[in-house]
Amino acid sequence: MSVALSRLWRPVPPRRPPTAADFFWQADRLRRAGHYTDAAQLVKRGLRLDPTSITGHLLAAYLHAARRTVEPARHEFQWVLVRDPSHPRALLGLARLALETGDLDGGRETLHRALRAFPDFPEARALLDALETPAPAAAPARLDRLRMPGGALGLLALGGDGTVLAASPDDVADVAGTLCRTVSLAAAALRRAGLGTLRRGVVDSGAASHFFRSDGGLILAVWLPRGTSNTQGLLEVNRLWAAAQHELTVTNDRAAAAVVPVPARRGP
């Protein structure tokens, strides 16, 4: 009996203390389930055991980015890039943080760096494609007759290259870059999802909704109080769209009429 029991009840082998790799492995599992805070604590413990682990610092960067803490994430991505200057994931992470803070040139440059090192890098390619800006129009028209609808909080019309054509109130022009980027990222996401060309959008935030329409050559957005129905908001943006198109046509016709025809030269 005692022999049989001893066979069943083997002494438990001494437990191996967890290594840095164990902590990182567990942290990654938690990260994959959206459990960022606990994952970050495990990464910290892992980095105490192996402070120079690229995996650990990369995980720390991801977790900061996932918790929307930009500066610590940037610091960790940069730490990785000092040790491995062409690390694709660190480059992508850094590029995304640059975009988040409005540094478009920095973001593009970092994405180019990632693609030079790894030409077949779909995420970097997708982001770079989305950030391509059309060449500026030769003589951008102003939409001086476009009026903000009653009750609206703001109105912004942009050319396809981001040139401000109309802004009301004036300080709405400060978000022209953001609107332009939103439209190009959304257009790229729709294309990647196989849903075709972007036409309209509605963005809801705490106190306002903004409704926009775009055709690649013109982006028109109107901010309305939160609670405005989609139907009402889209009606407003469609009405403004028609007015803007009419004004652009009139302006272009006048510009064409103003060109003095050059008399044909006589032959010798």
Add this chain to the structure above:
Amino acid sequence: MSLLRMGLELDGSSRGRQVRDIVHGLRSVAGARGALLVAPDGFVIAAEAPPSVALDPLAALAATLGRDLEVGAARLGRGAFQTAVFSADDGALFLSTTRIGFVVLLAEPQANIATIRAALEEAVTLIDSGWAPSATAT
């Protein structure tokens, strides 16, 4: 296996199942073509999308767009970003923010916007309550 490891694995796997269930629920809404939950760093937490859709580039774009909308809304001072709908010729993309990332729903052109918005709101509530700081394991 240490108790810590076992506990974390159990917790991690049940949470993983929970997010997969939420994404599956969204995918099952009438008019939905696919659904994803993407972390703010662009990592795909869970996805059910047509095989023709390359998930990683779409997730990178959706996370960048989501963060852009969050930061832009804060800059405008008109409250925190909540939900966006982008319509195209062949369908629409819905994007909602949650505590752990962005819920993305791809919809057919004929999908009922109100039904999808309601399903998204429910998913956001489930995620935000399930992943509230007090609900996380320590």
